[in-house]
Amino acid sequence: MTKRFIIAIILLALIGGGLVGFNKFREGMIAQFLANRPVAALPVETVLAEAATWQPALNAIGTINAAQGVELTVEAAGIVRAINFAANQDVAEGDTLLQLDDEVQRADRDASRSQLDLARAQLDREQALQSRGVASDARTDETRAAFDAATAQLARSEAVIAQRRLIAPFDGTIGLPRVDRGTYVSPGTIIATLQDLETMRVDFNLPEQVLPSLRIGQQISARIDGDTRSFTGEVTGVDPRIDPGSRMVAVRGNIDNSDRVLTPGQFARLRIALPPEDGVITLPQTAVSISLYGDFVYVVRMVEDDPDTLEARQVFVTLGRRDGARVEITEGLSEGDRVVSSGQNRLNNRSVVSLAETTAPDVTE
Incomplete structure (x- = not known):
């Protein structure tokens, strides 16, 4: 029994040793094969x-605005009698855009004109009498004062009538009318917006560290989302004060918009070119x-x-x-x-x- 047990142990040892030796031999051959194999580049x-x-270059983001843009309002209260513009119409400086009811004011102007004519006639008579030594200087002075007062009253009447008209302050494109004929409006009521779209203004901010690099007249390149074109302009102003809260400096530039592609309020990506190195x-x-x-x-x-x-x-x-x-x-x-x-x-x-x-x-x- 013992002899058989010993023989079994010897056989197991031989088999185990053979397996271990075979594995070491295989690993060695694999390592040798891989060592001689060139590495793939x-x-x-x-x-x-x-x-x-x-x-x-300096990069920034900014907002496009019209070089000139206002919300048009009236100076006096009244009823709208005429609207002389249409949406998106180009208007010229001095054009009458809106007319309020001014019948009462015109009547006051006619009365002031009549009073001025009377005062002028009285002044002419007093001056003629004074030249002959009949009228006193005091009487002539009173007549001249009445004439000056009538002149001022007529000028005031003309000014009141002018306040009943809305005049274009500059050349531009007018927006949508926000009132209709017959509407009663009061001072401050927005009638429409007027934008000068020929030249656009872009406002943006840059860190205070780049302030020494900024100069008036530097070239600006602007890009708008959704448009592959680049729009050129120049720096027109640098705020001399740095915002103590954000440590940013405000910069403004102008961009040509003669083709009317840019619109006020658009988001723009900006690039300011610096001297080459x-x-x-x-x-x-x-x-x-x-x-x-x-x-x-x-x-x-x-x-x-x-x-x-x-x-x-x-x-x-x-x-x-x-x-x-x-x-x-x-x-x-x-x-x-x-x-x-x-x-x-x-x-x-x-x-x-x-x-x-x-x-x-x-x-x-």
């Missing part, structure tokens, strides 16, 4: 880090990877002991200003470095790579 697209002319290294923003340890790029370099093989080296960089799809690199790269711009999500440090047939486009917008 990952295709990537690259761009060259070149020092070029950089056009810095030479020798600045920039990359497409897609070439930069973000991590908890910092911003980095992959630079393609030759393997030291194998010049025919390329590998991707992870290089940490310091980013500067951004403009559109490009970003300035202030530290970490040298001119001429070949940087991976597409396909870096598959890479690790020292991954073997191959250059794709086409390089990434140089996107500037």
Whole structure:
């Protein structure tokens, strides 16, 4: 019984040892096969880090307004007798847009005119008598005062009649009429809006740090959501006071709108061009990877002991200003470095790579 037990143990030991030896032999052969197998290169697209002319810019968002825009109101109360405009009509400065009932005021003006004629006749008679030495100076002075009072009363009557008309204060496009004929209106009632759409005004804010870079006359480029065109203008004003609450400075610019594309109240994305700078290294923003340890790029370099093989080296960089799809690199790269711009999500440090047939486009917008 004992002999059989010993033989079974020996057989189990031989079988177990054989299995362990076979597994070690297999693992060794697999490792040897993989060690001799060439590593597959990952295709990537690259761009060259070149020092070029950089056009810095300030970016902001703002609101489009008409260069001149008002809500038209009347100065006096009364009943609307005539509306002399239609919606979206172009009007000229001085045009009569609305007429209130002025029959009573015209009657007062006629009475004032008659009183002025009488006062003028009396003054002429008194002056004739005074020239012959018949009338006294005091009497002549009283007559002249009455004439001046009648003149002033007529001017007042004319002014009251003028208040019964709504006059266009400048050339522009008028909006929807908000009253109808026969409506009783009072001072302050909004009749319509008038906008000068030939030139638009854009108001926006920038951080106080950029105040030294702002100048009157700087070029502005504006874009509107839903429109691919770019509208140009210039800076016309910079508020000399910084808002202590937001630490922002208010800026205003004018944009030509002769084609009537822009509308007051629109949201605009603005770009203010600054003087160009030479020798600045920039990359497409897609070439930069973000991590908890910092911003980095992959630079393609030759393997030291194998010049025919390329590998991707992870290089940490310091980013500067951004403009559109490009970003300035202030530290970490040298001119001429070949940087991976597409396909870096598959890479690790020292991954073997191959250059794709086409390089990434140089996107500037």
